[in-house]
Amino acid sequence: xxxxxxxxxxxxxxxxxxxxxxxxxxxxxxxxxxxxxxxxxxxxxxxxxxxxxxxxxxxxxxxxxxxxxxxxxxxxxxxxxxxxxxxxxxxxxxxxxxxxxxxxxxxxxxxxxxxxxxxxxxxxxxxxxxxxxxxxxxxxxxxxxxxxxxxxxxxxxxxxxxxxxxxxxxxxxxxxxxxxxxxxxxxxxxxxxxxxxxxxxxxxxxxxxxxxxxxxxxxx
Numbered sequence: 001x002x003x004x005x006x007x008x009x010x011x012x013x014x015x016x017x018x019x020x021x022x023x024x025x026x027x028x029x030x031x032x033x034x035x036x037x038x039x040x041x042x043x044x045x046x047x048x049x050x051x052x053x054x055x056x057x058x059x060x061x062x063x064x065x066x067x068x069x070x071x072x073x074x075x076x077x078x079x080x081x082x083x084x085x086x087x088x089x090x091x092x093x094x095x096x097x098x099x100x101x102x103x104x105x106x107x108x109x110x111x112x113x114x115x116x117x118x119x120x121x122x123x124x125x126x127x128x129x130x131x132x133x134x135x136x137x138x139x140x141x142x143x144x145x146x147x148x149x150x151x152x153x154x155x156x157x158x159x160x161x162x163x164x165x166x167x168x169x170x171x172x173x174x175x176x177x178x179x180x181x182x183x184x185x186x187x188x189x190x191x192x193x194x195x196x197x198x199x200x201x202x203x204x205x206x207x208x209x210x211x212x213x214x215x216x217x218x219x220x
Contacts, residue, residue, distance in 0.1 A: 025214025032202035038137035089184035
C-alpha cells in the first residue's frame with residue numbers, strides 16, 4: 001500500500017511539473033520601459049532544446065575574449081564577432097554529445113541537484129535570425145546588467161580567472177567549457193537560466209520556464 005501511495009505521489013508531482021512547465025511560460029514578464037537608446041545586439045539561440053545568449057565578442061563595455069580565451073578553442077581563431085554562452089549541467093555537456101547517448105545516471109544526477117554545472121561558450125562569425133535565433137537590442141545599462149549576471153556564473157581560480165575545463169568533449173573547433181556556479185535541476189534548467197538573463201537585461205521573458213519554447217513564444 002505504501003509503495004502504491006508513493007508511486008501515486010510521484011506521478012502526481014510529475015503531472016504537476018508538466019502542467020507548470022506548460023502554463024507558467026504563458027505568463028509574460030514585460031520588457032522594462034526606458035528612454036535610453038538600444039544600441040547593443042543580443043541574440044537568443046536554440047538548438048531545439050537548449051538556449052544560449054549571444055553577444056558581441058567585444059565592445060566598449062565588455063571584451064569577452066578576456067574571459068573566454070580564443071586559445072582555449074581548438075581553432076584558436078581570433079576573428080570572431082559573436083560569443084554564445086549557455087549554462088547547464090556539466091554531465092550533460094561533457095558526457096552526452098547526442099540524446100541517444102544519454103545515460104539514466106546522468107539524467108538522474110542532473111534532475112536532482114547531484115552534479116556540477118558548466119558554461120558552454122561558442123564563438124561565431126555571424127548570426128542569422130530565424131526560427132532558432134531571435135535578435136533584440138539592449139541599452140548600455142541593460143547590457144552592463146547582463147554582463148554582470150553572466151560573469152558572476154563563472155567559477156574562478158585564485159587569480160580571478162574563469163576555470164577552463166580541458167576536455168575533448170567539445171562540439172566543434174570554436175567552443176569551450178568552463179566550470180560554473182550552481183546546480184542544474186528540473187526546477188532550474190539551462191533555459192531557466194537564459195530566461196533569468198533576459199529578465200536581468202530588462203527584456204521580455206516568461207515568468208518561469210524549463211524549456212526553450214517558454215522563451216521563444218514571447219519572441220514570435
